[in-house]
Amino acid sequence: MKTMSLLGRILYRNIFFVVFFLLILFSPSLSSAESLNQCVYENPLFHNFYIDKLFAFSSSADFDSKITTLNVSSYKQQRALSCECAAAAVVSQFSDTTQFSESSCLDALSYYEAPLQNDVWGDPDTQFVGDVDGSQLRRTGWGVFATPLVKILHSRGLSATETSFASIGDITYAISNGKPVVVWVTSYFMPCIPVTWKTPENRTISSCLNEHTVVVTGFTGSRRNPKSIQVMDVADGKTSWLCIGKFMRVWEAMDSKMLVL
Numbered sequence: 001m002k003t004m005s006l007l008g009r010i011l012y013r014n015i016f017f018v019v020f021f022l023l024i025l026f027s028p029s030l031s032s033a034e035s036l037n038q039c040v041y042e043n044p045l046f047h048n049f050y051i052d053k054l055f056a057f058s059s060s061a062d063f064d065s066k067i068t069t070l071n072v073s074s075y076k077q078q079r080a081l082s083c084e085c086a087a088a089a090v091v092s093q094f095s096d097t098t099q100f101s102e103s104s105c106l107d108a109l110s111y112y113e114a115p116l117q118n119d120v121w122g123d124p125d126t127q128f129v130g131d132v133d134g135s136q137l138r139r140t141g142w143g144v145f146a147t148p149l150v151k152i153l154h155s156r157g158l159s160a161t162e163t164s165f166a167s168i169g170d171i172t173y174a175i176s177n178g179k180p181v182v183v184w185v186t187s188y189f190m191p192c193i194p195v196t197w198k199t200p201e202n203r204t205i206s207s208c209l210n211e212h213t214v215v216v217t218g219f220t221g222s223r224r225n226p227k228s229i230q231v232m233d234v235a236d237g238k239t240s241w242l243c244i245g246k247f248m249r250v251w252e253a254m255d256s257k258m259l260v261l
Helices: 002-013 015-025 051-057 083-095 102-108 146-155 168-176 244-253
Strands: 067-069 128-130 141-143 161-163 181-186 194-198 204-208 211-221 226-233 238-243 258-260
Touching: 067 168, 083 102, 083 146, 083 181, 083 211, 083 258, 102 146, 141 211, 146 161, 146 181, 146 258, 168 181, 168 211, 168 226, 168 258, 181 244, 226 244, 238 244
Parallel strands: none
Antiparallel strands: 067 211, 128 141, 161 258, 181 211, 181 258, 194 204, 211 226, 226 238
């Protein structure tokens, strides 16, 4: 009884991590609603584990014949919450010879460095919210939207555009024209954890606590009807594939934001 009681206390104190682990562990590699021509993998822990075999052994009926990808270099972010600057550096170095680094981007940003207090935090449309070495779960750090990044890129002489509530066609059009795309999603493509706060200027920000950015580098199928999306995740530098349905859910949760050079 004492052993069971101790086990119960341990599980209770770590319930968040237990639930998070189970969600990842039992996320199916292929859902019953999505056939092979729609999905390469679902579980973010299985980055590319079966990708080569799926393409090698699936017939032409399994996948749309057209696969469009860009040869984007792998890159891993250097700070805990610097994914936006890391992703912007990746697409700028792919698209232009001008050196634009993650560190130079971070140096150029303005910051609201205080943690979330009394439902007041910074404005991600004007500054980085929180500590770039902080924690989203602890509300000590969060991230930044595209507008400040675009301003920095413009100051470096780079042509960059941002879009909110974009369509999947906007992404596939850019990829088809040789341009990788920065998109705002959620960490590990997990369900959005809603969060709302007020800025010091009394503007309401409603978003996902687990905000993250990745670089879209390819797709299968047609531009208007892609079946899967290839992403390079700067959290670990790995390139993987997502079902279009899962990608759309986490992208739309972040208002379908994108940045392209």
